[in-house]
Amino acid sequence: MNFYRDSTWVLEYVEQQEAKGQISGSLQTLVLQSCKRFKLKTNPKHIYAVVDSCWKYKPYLEKIMKKSGILEDIPKKKGQPMYQRLTLLLLIHDLLLSKSKRIQMGKHPIKSYVLKYKTRLNAELVKLKLKLKVKDLATAVDGPDDSESGEDDAPPVRWIRINPLRCTKDKPVESVLEELKKKFTKRVDHWNQIVSGSIYYDEFIPHLYGIHPRDKITSHELYKQGRIIIQDRASCFPAHILNPTINDVIIDGCAAPGNKTTHVASYMFGGEEKQDISHVQIHAFEKDPERAKILTKMVKIAGCSKQIDVNVGDFTKLATPENFPNVSGLILDPSCSGSGIFGRKYVDSLNRQRQLQKKQQQQQQDEEEEIPDEQEDYDKKEDLKTRLAKLSSFQFQVVKHAMGFPDAKRLVYSTCSIHAEENERVVIDLLLDKKVQEAGWRVASRDSVIPNWPRRGLVDEFKEVFRDTAKEEECERMADGCIRALPRDDGGIGFFAVCFERDL
Numbered sequence: 001m002n003f004y005r006d007s008t009w010v011l012e013y014v015e016q017q018e019a020k021g022q023i024s025g026s027l028q029t030l031v032l033q034s035c036k037r038f039k040l041k042t043n044p045k046h047i048y049a050v051v052d053s054c055w056k057y058k059p060y061l062e063k064i065m066k067k068s069g070i071l072e073d074i075p076k077k078k079g080q081p082m083y084q085r086l087t088l089l090l091l092i093h094d095l096l097l098s099k100s101k102r103i104q105m106g107k108h109p110i111k112s113y114v115l116k117y118k119t120r121l122n123a124e125l126v127k128l129k130l131k132l133k134v135k136d137l138a139t140a141v142d143g144p145d146d147s148e149s150g151e152d153d154a155p156p157v158r159w160i161r162i163n164p165l166r167c168t169k170d171k172p173v174e175s176v177l178e179e180l181k182k183k184f185t186k187r188v189d190h191w192n193q194i195v196s197g198s199i200y201y202d203e204f205i206p207h208l209y210g211i212h213p214r215d216k217i218t219s220h221e222l223y224k225q226g227r228i229i230i231q232d233r234a235s236c237f238p239a240h241i242l243n244p245t246i247n248d249v250i251i252d253g254c255a256a257p258g259n260k261t262t263h264v265a266s267y268m269f270g271g272e273e274k275q276d277i278s279h280v281q282i283h284a285f286e287k288d289p290e291r292a293k294i295l296t297k298m299v300k301i302a303g304c305s306k307q308i309d310v311n312v313g314d315f316t317k318l319a320t321p322e323n324f325p326n327v328s329g330l331i332l333d334p335s336c337s338g339s340g341i342f343g344r345k346y347v348d349s350l351n352r353q354r355q356l357q358k359k360q361q362q363q364q365q366d367e368e369e370e371i372p373d374e375q376e377d378y379d380k381k382e383d384l385k386t387r388l389a390k391l392s393s394f395q396f397q398v399v400k401h402a403m404g405f406p407d408a409k410r411l412v413y414s415t416c417s418i419h420a421e422e423n424e425r426v427v428i429d430l431l432l433d434k435k436v437q438e439a440g441w442r443v444a445s446r447d448s449v450i451p452n453w454p455r456r457g458l459v460d461e462f463k464e465v466f467r468d469t470a471k472e473e474e475c476e477r478m479a480d481g482c483i484r485a486l487p488r489d490d491g492g493i494g495f496f497a498v499c500f501e502r503d504l
């Protein structure tokens with residue numbers, strides 16, 4: 001039972017993080033984080049295996065549970081249901097979808113309760129498969145022939161950057177590259193040619209390299225010494241776009257775990273002529289105390305503790321323009337839906353599921369049984385809409401606050417979301433805001449925002465709003481100023497970045 005209890009906590013944590021839009025890493029990272037946080041004794045690898053699979057099949061398992069009636073009959077103790085929904089989901093997952101098709105525990109009342117429903121659960125699974133026209137649910141989730149194509153949900157490349165802050169005259173950046181070349185002997189011309197043992201030199205971000213995700217790097221001395229840092233390519237875009245110098249004072253408003261903060265520091269203090277700066281020039285804010293601890297650790301490993309102060313609390317309250325009058329640039333990477341990171345397959349499977357459901361519903365329009373599913377589909381869409389509306393309003397507030405610093409000339413806003421609601425539409429809402437207009441902020445043009453990156457913002461989003469007030473070229477200029485990256489297709493996570501600038 002301990003295994004299911006621990007896995008329930010982790011699954012609950014993942015669910016909460018997703019609801020709060022605080023998914024800022026892979027599912028694996030989240031699982032490991034929560035295992036540590038709850039001091040769980042169960043092997044995290046085992047928990048990850050079951051949580052990963054449950055998360056993938058969750059929409060289907062919930063449907064099966066609902067239709068089987070298992071949730072309506074849960075015995076109660078002092079008026080409260082004795083078994084949690086997510087524990088039941090985990091047990092049902094193992095019973096219906098695991099290799100052994102068995103619940104992995106001895107005699108226990110919850111096991112007996114689930115087994116009482118075994119026939120109905122199996123019947124609902126069969127009905128669902130028929131409805132989705134698939135042999136097994138894996139096809140519905142992963143798509144047909146996926147196993148043959150060998151594609152999985154892991155990132156296609158592991159990106160590592162050399163950290164100049166940990167390099168010295170005696171051991172310069174070049175010496176780190178020489179070390180890397182010993183392990184990764186073959187240089188390839190494109191990230192999609194990467195195989196185990198090879199290395200790709202990125203064309204967009206200085207000192208960034210792609211290696212095969214299966215090649216272990218975390219046990220390498222360079223990694224342990226903080227000379228190389230694992231960071232997705234798209235996540236390196238904001239610091240590169242901001243391009244701060246040693247004379248800047250920067251705020252990172254949503255900083256943990258600190259990848260972008262330390263990357264910003266590398267632009268400011270990692271130049272050839274390193275100066276011994278021992279005063280703070282980067283102010284990092286993080287409202288989650290646990291994540292702030294990780295941020296502090298990362299800053300230390302990266303070798304920039306003297307130049308970065310970590311402030312624990314809400315950026316929009318703690319960082320007032322009066323307290324930071326000389327801030328010249330900001331990085332804003334607030335919590336988002338994480339739809340660019342959180343398993344492309346998961347997003348694809350949801351879309352595929354919706355399409356299949358729609359098709360099915362059309363075919364069976366007249367059957368009364370389908371009406372509740374239509375309602376369910378509608379509810380899910382509404383849920384996503386409500387969530388995105390909440391997130392985008394928060395993102396808007398964070399960036400608008402950042403735009404109030406009197407000396408700020410350039411700020412970069414980014415998300416790891418694929419949804420226009422959190423990306424172009426937040427940009428548009430800001431441009432429509434009177435105070436933002438009065439302060440003189442505009443979208444920076446492509447020429448200062450990684451011009452050679454081919455995938456840009458969605459121009460139709462701008463045209464839809466500004467059609468009457470702005471010329472077509474201005475809409476194109478603004479969309480061109482934005483950067484997008486698609487999950488997997490562009491060699492990493494899904495991402496969005498935009499730079500605002502003004503003349504002072």
Ligand SMILES: C[S@@+](CC[C@H](N)C(=O)[O-])C[C@H]1O[C@@H](n2cnc3c(N)ncnc32)[C@H](O)[C@@H]1O
Nearest residue numbers: 024254256257258259260286287314315333335
């Ligand atoms: C997407 S993550 C940032 C990732 C980070 N920029 C990096 O590259 O490593 C968003 C972070 O913002 C924090 N956050 C959200 N709202 C905040 C606020 N109002 N003030 C400060 N931090 C906030 C969240 O707790 C979370 O750690």
